[in-house]
Amino acid sequence: MAIMVTKGLRLGGQVVIGLGLLMVMQLPTLAAGYWDWWGENDQNVNSFWHWLALVVLTIVTFKVLWSVYQKNMTVVIQWPSIKGMLLAVSGIMLSILVMMLLAYLLTSGPETESRELITLIKGRLGLVTLICTNVVSPIMEEFFFRGIVQNFFSQWFNIGLAVTVTNLLFAFSHGYSGANLIGVFVIGCTLSWLTIKTNNLGTAIFGHVLNNWLITVINICLA
Numbered sequence: 001m002a003i004m005v006t007k008g009l010r011l012g013g014q015v016v017i018g019l020g021l022l023m024v025m026q027l028p029t030l031a032a033g034y035w036d037w038w039g040e041n042d043q044n045v046n047s048f049w050h051w052l053a054l055v056v057l058t059i060v061t062f063k064v065l066w067s068v069y070q071k072n073m074t075v076v077i078q079w080p081s082i083k084g085m086l087l088a089v090s091g092i093m094l095s096i097l098v099m100m101l102l103a104y105l106l107t108s109g110p111e112t113e114s115r116e117l118i119t120l121i122k123g124r125l126g127l128v129t130l131i132c133t134n135v136v137s138p139i140m141e142e143f144f145f146r147g148i149v150q151n152f153f154s155q156w157f158n159i160g161l162a163v164t165v166t167n168l169l170f171a172f173s174h175g176y177s178g179a180n181l182i183g184v185f186v187i188g189c190t191l192s193w194l195t196i197k198t199n200n201l202g203t204a205i206f207g208h209v210l211n212n213w214l215i216t217v218i219n220i221c222l223a
Contacts, residue, residue, distance in 0.1 A: 018152070022144065058136050072151050073151075075200060076202075084203040092187070092211045096218075098186050145170045167188030
């Protein structure tokens with residue numbers, strides 16, 4: 001009984017830490033959007049403060065995620081090999097095709113979040129938004145989901161279930177629904193596969209950055 005209570009408390013504590021890390025991971029995105037509380041709009045914005053916020057919040061977030069990742073690291077993180085990059089390119093391209101097919105079959109138009117993102121990219125915070133969503137966020141998300149969360153669940157479940165639960169959380173955390181929710185889940189599973197296949201978180205980071213840039217270009221072209 002005492003052992004079960006101890007395990008329950010340990011699990012509960014780790015879940016709380018995970019939720020805290022999930023909120024911390026969102027901090028850099030605060031720079032990629034107009035600050036209504038500061039009276040900003042598309043005609044009245046100070047880009048300097050957004051760049052400063054992006055740099056400072058990224059450093060803080062990275063330090064927190066890195067410290068947790070180091071304590072639980074089961075895969076290395078280094079620049080992917082040529083083979084790893086080719087795997088990432090092929091896997092991401094296939095995942096995007098699946099995502100586009102699902103969107104074509106099951107939705108009538110782009111998600112509200114996608115339209116808002118394209119509006120920001122075309123506005124005065126365009127470069128800040130591009131760097132945040134296509135460089136900073138993919139790196140942070142890979143540290144969190146594939147580096148920490150997937151490793152955590154793999155200690156409790158078999159690898160298949162660990163990947164499934166990790167990427168369900170990954171998909172729902174993006175706030176999408178319907179076809180796009182399924183599409184994000186598919187892309188997440190691809191990134192998990194890249195991490196496991198190469199035993200290198202750097203491969204998944206490369207794939208995630210590539211995925212976000214490709215989707216951004218596609219959304220801009222279709223807007």
